[in-house]
Amino acid sequence: MGALKGTISARRYQVMGELPAGFQDEYIAKLNDNAFRDALTAAHKEERLGWVQVHNLLDTDFDDLNMWLYQQYAVFQMRVDKKVLPAKLFQATFQKRQQTWCKANNREKVPFSVKQELRETLELEMLAMTLPRVTTAEVVWNTAEGWVLFHSHAEAQNDRFRKLFHRTFGFILKPVTPFDYLSDLPDTAARLMSGGTTDLRAVPE
Amino acid sequence: MSEFQGGSDGVPGGADDEIPGHIAADFYLWTWFASEVGRGQVDVPDQSPFTWWVDDRLSFRSAGEDKVNAVLTGDNPSTTPEARAALAGGKVLRDVRLALRRDDREYAVTLRGSGIQIAGAKLPALVKTGDPAEIIYERMFLYEELNWMVGAMFRRFAEERTSPEWSSFADRMRAWAGGRAADEV
Numbered sequence: 001m002g003a004l005k006g007t008i009s010a011r012r013y014q015v016m017g018e019l020p021a022g023f024q025d026e027y028i029a030k031l032n033d034n035a036f037r038d039a040l041t042a043a044h045k046e047e048r049l050g051w052v053q054v055h056n057l058l059d060t061d062f063d064d065l066n067m068w069l070y071q072q073y074a075v076f077q078m079r080v081d082k083k084v085l086p087a088k089l090f091q092a093t094f095q096k097r098q099q100t101w102c103k104a105n106n107r108e109k110v111p112f113s114v115k116q117e118l119r120e121t122l123e124l125e126m127l128a129m130t131l132p133r134v135t136t137a138e139v140v141w142n143t144a145e146g147w148v149l150f151h152s153h154a155e156a157q158n159d160r161f162r163k164l165f166h167r168t169f170g171f172i173l174k175p176v177t178p179f180d181y182l183s184d185l186p187d188t189a190a191r192l193m194s195g196g197t198t199d200l201r202a203v204p205e
Numbered sequence: 206m207s208e209f210q211g212g213s214d215g216v217p218g219g220a221d222d223e224i225p226g227h228i229a230a231d232f233y234l235w236t237w238f239a240s241e242v243g244r245g246q247v248d249v250p251d252q253s254p255f256t257w258w259v260d261d262r263l264s265f266r267s268a269g270e271d272k273v274n275a276v277l278t279g280d281n282p283s284t285t286p287e288a289r290a291a292l293a294g295g296k297v298l299r300d301v302r303l304a305l306r307r308d309d310r311e312y313a314v315t316l317r318g319s320g321i322q323i324a325g326a327k328l329p330a331l332v333k334t335g336d337p338a339e340i341i342y343e344r345m346f347l348y349e350e351l352n353w354m355v356g357a358m359f360r361r362f363a364e365e366r367t368s369p370e371w372s373s374f375a376d377r378m379r380a381w382a383g384g385r386a387a388d389e390v
Contacts, residue, residue, distance in 0.1 A: 003341060003344065004337060004340055004341065004344070005340075007325045007326055007327050007328075008323065008325075008326040008328065008344075008348055009322075009323070009324040009325055009326070010323065010326075011322060012323075012352070055337075070337060070338035070341045070342065071338055071341075071342055073338075073341050073342070073345060075341060140341070140345065142345065149348070153317070153322055153324060175320075177224055177320060177321065178224075178232075178321045178355065178356060178359035179224060180356075181356035181357070181359055181360045182359075182360060182363055185360075185363065185364075188363050188364060188367050189363070191367040192228055192363050192366060192367055193224075193225060193228070195227065195228075195231070195366065195367070196227050197226075197227035197230050197231060197268055197297055198230075198231050198234060198371075198375050198378070199268075199295070200234075200292040200293055200295075200375075200378055200379050200382040201293060201294070201295045201379075
């Protein structure tokens with residue numbers, strides 16, 4: 001949360017580029033093209049990501065401007081799904097499967113190729129039973145002033161966001177730092193960079 | 206050539222844009238000491254001034270490391286002997302939670318890490334319900350004001366940190382960290 005309620009923890013970016021005139025219709029298509037899509041099979045294990053509406057992560061249709069464009073603010077979310085198998089349960093079940101195979105085939109060891117097959121079969125079975133871990137992070141884009149707030153400080157989420165934003169809209173995002181407030185004081189900024197941490201330990205007499 | 210440019214991780218605007226850790230540490234220290242000695246105010250021409258003070262959380266790290274190794278929370282942690290002892294012992298600030306007031310609007314925000322990132326920003330509650338457009342517009346106006354205040358503080362800090370007077374300012378902070386009252390240094 002953050003755009004509509006609660007506290008705000010967000011990284012700010014400058015959008016490097018100009019919006020095309022009448023961008024609204026074009027961006028409906030771009031958001032729809034890069035909206036979150038469910039996997040085609042329940043056993044899909046790769047990470048999936050895309051845009052969803054800010055009001056509900058199950059709403060992935062951006063045709064209605066009133067649901068994502070508020071005056072100059074475009075507001076939506078990035079959704080990331082990833083299925084993660086419970087490692088200990090997987091290993092324990094895999095071991096049992098191997099024991100069962102050995103008994104049924106009167107063998108002491110499972111051949112490598114069979115082991116691979118057992119592993120893949122079990123993985124597919126367990127993935128089909130596992131719900132994905134779902135994360136979302138809100139995006140607020142001031143289209144009039146060319147800045148974006150991404151409501152997460154996690155590096156991995158920010159990496160995904162910058163890539164997806166670039167893929168969707170074609171814009172590079174530049175992180176905004178307090179140094180941007182020194183743009184008219186280049187000498188001050190340079191001297192600040194070259195200093196060190198002020199040491200407050202007592203100076204020996 | 207990669208489709209992306211500008212970051213070492215192949216993503217536009219990546220980790221290359223981080224600013225050196227010593228700057229954030231000194232900035233957080235400056236916000237703390239300035240508020241302790243009654244200088245926690247910024248006057249900007251043609252703008253109404255704002256004031257700040259340390260709120261309810263300070264976290265410290267050892268110089269040269271990024272991991273937090275001491276956290277002080279609760280009422281007025283900045284006035285405790287433990288907080289100043291941490292500085293005198295060579296620790297530096299990693300995060301600071303500030304309260305800021307401009308006109309009748311009061312904010313709280315954690316400034317975090319070397320990037321001086323805004324986290325846990327609590328905005329004044331003006332509109333609580335209604336049209337989402339109205340809520341977003343107002344919240345973004347307030348967020349912008351907060352962001353502007355942080356920028357104005359950083360600008361003031363940068364000017365003081367790079368001035369010849371910083372050395373005597375540091376001596377005052379050292380005496381204060383060593384146990385002297387803020388109004389005596």
